[in-house]
Amino acid sequence: MDREPVICIESVGVRYGQAEALRNVTMPIYRGCITAIVGPSGCGKSTFLNCLNRMTDMIEGCQVAGRIRIDDAQIIGRRIDLLALRRRVGMIFQKPNPFPLSIRSNLTFPLKEHGVRGRRRREARARRALEQVGLWKEVRDRLDEPALALSGGQQQRLCLARALVLEPRILLLDEPCSALDPMASAVVEDLIGSLRGRYTVVIVTHNLAQARRVADDLAVFWKVDGAGTVIERGPASQVFASPKHELAAAYVSGRRG
Amino acid sequence: MADVLSSQPAWMGNRRFDWRDRLATALVWLVAIVIVATFAWIVGDLVRHGLPHLSLGFLLEAPADAGRAGGIGPILVSTGLILGVCLAVSVPIGLGTAMLLAEFTRRGGVFALLVRRSLDVLAGVPSIVFGLFGNALFVIHLGMGFSILAGGLTLACMVLPILIRSTEEGFRAVPDTYRQAAAALGLTRSATLWRILLPAATPGLIVGLVLGIGRALAETAALLFTSGYVDRMPESVLDSGRALSIHIYDLAMNVPGGDGNAYASALVLIAMLLIINGLTFWLADRWLGRRITPH
Numbered sequence: 001m002d003r004e005p006v007i008c009i010e011s012v013g014v015r016y017g018q019a020e021a022l023r024n025v026t027m028p029i030y031r032g033c034i035t036a037i038v039g040p041s042g043c044g045k046s047t048f049l050n051c052l053n054r055m056t057d058m059i060e061g062c063q064v065a066g067r068i069r070i071d072d073a074q075i076i077g078r079r080i081d082l083l084a085l086r087r088r089v090g091m092i093f094q095k096p097n098p099f100p101l102s103i104r105s106n107l108t109f110p111l112k113e114h115g116v117r118g119r120r121r122r123e124a125r126a127r128r129a130l131e132q133v134g135l136w137k138e139v140r141d142r143l144d145e146p147a148l149a150l151s152g153g154q155q156q157r158l159c160l161a162r163a164l165v166l167e168p169r170i171l172l173l174d175e176p177c178s179a180l181d182p183m184a185s186a187v188v189e190d191l192i193g194s195l196r197g198r199y200t201v202v203i204v205t206h207n208l209a210q211a212r213r214v215a216d217d218l219a220v221f222w223k224v225d226g227a228g229t230v231i232e233r234g235p236a237s238q239v240f241a242s243p244k245h246e247l248a249a250a251y252v253s254g255r256r257g
Numbered sequence: 258m259a260d261v262l263s264s265q266p267a268w269m270g271n272r273r274f275d276w277r278d279r280l281a282t283a284l285v286w287l288v289a290i291v292i293v294a295t296f297a298w299i300v301g302d303l304v305r306h307g308l309p310h311l312s313l314g315f316l317l318e319a320p321a322d323a324g325r326a327g328g329i330g331p332i333l334v335s336t337g338l339i340l341g342v343c344l345a346v347s348v349p350i351g352l353g354t355a356m357l358l359a360e361f362t363r364r365g366g367v368f369a370l371l372v373r374r375s376l377d378v379l380a381g382v383p384s385i386v387f388g389l390f391g392n393a394l395f396v397i398h399l400g401m402g403f404s405i406l407a408g409g410l411t412l413a414c415m416v417l418p419i420l421i422r423s424t425e426e427g428f429r430a431v432p433d434t435y436r437q438a439a440a441a442l443g444l445t446r447s448a449t450l451w452r453i454l455l456p457a458a459t460p461g462l463i464v465g466l467v468l469g470i471g472r473a474l475a476e477t478a479a480l481l482f483t484s485g486y487v488d489r490m491p492e493s494v495l496d497s498g499r500a501l502s503i504h505i506y507d508l509a510m511n512v513p514g515g516d517g518n519a520y521a522s523a524l525v526l527i528a529m530l531l532i533i534n535g536l537t538f539w540l541a542d543r544w545l546g547r548r549i550t551p552h
Contacts, residue, residue: 083444084443086440086442086443090442093438095434097437099438100435109448166442
């Protein structure tokens, strides 16, 4: 596989008012790969993820410095088309958050808002997205029921379908399995593995075993001098086998964190 | 059973109820019973005195002999029109203001603070003051005269604070996760507002609406100087019209021998309130319940 960086992150730092959350993060993210971000709580993993689709804009007092280039566009520190950015960069949250609408509307409403004309076309795309996450057979007879009536695992897969239906290039997953039971978690994890190659995936996870199973690349975040930063990164096999940084070695072997 | 209880170990004790818990429970029940009893007493009194005067004719006929005889037909029409004007004006303004406060202003911002303080003060202003204000502004300055329009607009001013605060709470109660999900999908703020936040905030709006309608229907002082007390059938909203509450006030205070019809009118007013409240919740449930709440 030719390793072409699709996201270039250079010297990124994030402050929440006075508090420094992230300092001097530099790393590439490769096209079609699954990059896992691991590290203990409070080391800026989610903050990092939020920078990549500018969700940081929604947090009052949050300032992002540095450069992030996605494909050929700089996305930090300027007025950009956030709607277009977020259409290209989808996001899944820790807790499943389907809209309080029907299962069908959860998928067709975002399509309609993004200018996809024609009910037929929208419903066909919704069906394809549901098939992609393996939910179609489970919900085909109850598309008009409220999405919130689904189980937690089904809701999370619906959220994934909702992101996929907009045909993004990049998917950001913020601990997508941590609120699910082990069975549902395994289903979602397999699903994430199946996205490899077609999408560029960045996944934040607390679960090292999960990172070992799904990740192509791994970045270990750590809180150094009061702010989170990357202490080790590279191909996952390499980071797991022979980490260079002392803390990272202790962490991936389960001795710390 | 006794064996089981007596076989408990010593550390379990045998104090199954603490007297302080019992006292608290009794007090809570007492308060609840007092409230229900008060309501029952009022309704019972109205039914006892009013029901003999109530008939279909009473609801349809025009009042005669200053209200001692005849019915309340034109008065019901006026009341409905006043309420209609009030809601037509206050619901859009209230909804807009609530959206502005909840979704477009910063929580600790000066502007939001100013609007909120103003609303709190307005909510506490006595209705007679609203009446004088409405008289000065709508009746005299804007030249509407004593009319249903002027009365409805005055009521709208009165109802707005309740409607806005309640709807704003409705918006605030919507979990932030919906806003995040919508933002992460690249949805516009207006789409998020109309399709996601507004339906989710509707329960707050409904509560505000029910409280507002209650206050509007019960209002007397604010209407005395604005919609007036002509008891003829109104031909347009520019005519003066007598609201039900004013009719009751007039019959009870100014018309000797009008007690019976006053009671009957009050009974109709209470019934209207109950029906409107029930209908509002039922409609909200029917329209939105299936879509929003899980089974």
